[in-house]
Amino acid sequence: MSTTASSAPASPEQTRAAKEQLDAHVRETIAWHFHDSTGSPFWLGKKKELKFDPLKEVQCFEDIRKFPLFEDEWLRGGPVNRWLPKGLAGKPAYVFETGGTTGIPKSRVVVEDHWIDYENFSHTLPDQYFPKNANWLMLGPSGPRRLRLAVEHLCQYRGGICFCVDLDPRWVVKLIKKGWMEHLEAYKQHCIDQALTVLSAGHDIKCMFTTPKLLDSLCNALEKQGRTLKDTGITGIFSGGTEFTPQFTRFCIEEYFGGPPEESGIYMTPTYGNTLMGLACSKPVSAADGYKIAYYAPQPRAVIEVVDFDDPHKVVGYGESGRVKLTTLTKELFIPGFLERDEGEREAPFDKYPWDGISGVKPFRGIASQTTVGVY
DSSP states (O other): OOSSSOOOBOOHHHHHHHHHHHHHHHHHHHHHHHSTTTOOHHHHHHHTTOSSOHHHHOOSGGGGGGSOOBOGGGGBSSOGGGGSOGGGTTSOOEEEEEOOSSSSOEEEEESSHHHHHHHHHHTTSOTTTSOTTOEEEEESOOSSOHHHHHHHHHHHHTTOOEEEOOOOHHHHHHHHHHTOHHHHHHHHHHHHHHHHHHHTTTOOEEEEEEOHHHHHHHHHHHHHTTOOGGGGTOOEEEEEOTTOOHHHHHHIIIIIISSSHHHHSOEEEEEEEETTTEEEEEOOOOGGGTTOOEEEOOTTTEEEEEEOSSOTTSBOOTTOEEEEEEEEESSSOEEEEEEEEEEEEEEOOBSSSOSOEEEEEEEOTTTGGGOOOTTO
16 A cells, blocks of 8 residues: 555556466476376376476467466365375475365365465565564464465564464354354454454564454554554564455545555555465555556466456456456466356456456356355
8 A cells, every 4th residue: 555656557668578487387387287297197197188298388468368277166176186296295384274164165275375475465565564584463364375374474474473363264154154242352353352462462573464353453453542553663564355345445445544654654555366376566556546456467476367258268448347256376286277166357457467457356147146255
């Protein structure tokens, strides 16, 4: 959130350079995942089913469309080590889950991707509001999720110590589905109480990760104590979730924070991410732009396309709505054309991120009625 950061349109030279970098990264990623000596059992097995040779016929990002769309069910169940490339054999691995409120959750094996993603993200944070060596509060989901370990690594990478709360989002979703709103409120208060206890314990916490819903609850709880977020000493907030709207952002700035960063001393950076993509940063958010939030994927490691609701191979025009299609391109994971559970509007490149972005992110209309957002 800034009123001063640059957000000029990308020049043709910048977009061309970004495209060349992405195409080179695609060739490198395909060579790794489909070579017999380095590839994963999953993709080496799939290679035999394909009607083309990825090693010869995938030379640029557009060639990724030769692959069939990635199926959600491939990530459910085991053995998970079928995803681990031979070239990374022997390295300690994590398994992170996503979903799983009902049925078997999707899982992803990770070696270092969560470290790399968040180290890259670290370089986008302004030191003025996210001071080096500062301690952090992680007010978000714990358990088998990447987010807790990733935020903790981000904090450590920046020289601090991370304090975490215990939060099970699957229990939150069950409470919502059962209509147990009294229990839901009690559990939410339990999580906020943990945060308030940590913040009152003299740990000199300056930075925080949280979700929009939990940030709202925390600020309300502080208000009941006759305090504000500024009184806690927090100056930098890293937050994320599809509930990040211009209205919520404006309310936080004007009511909870006491004005923009240069007045309040509190800076909030919206992000959009998940276990498969990594972390998409936002274009600078300002009052002049109506607090619009546009996200840009961490290319070339991940690419977001906004595609037609009826034709996932057709990218919509700028400003038009469509479904999110994700392609992940790291040494640990290759995912071509994964249709996400989100939709939004296609945004033009700008100078810092000279590739397409997305704004107005919300649950995909085709499944929105079946989606329970929970703490996000």
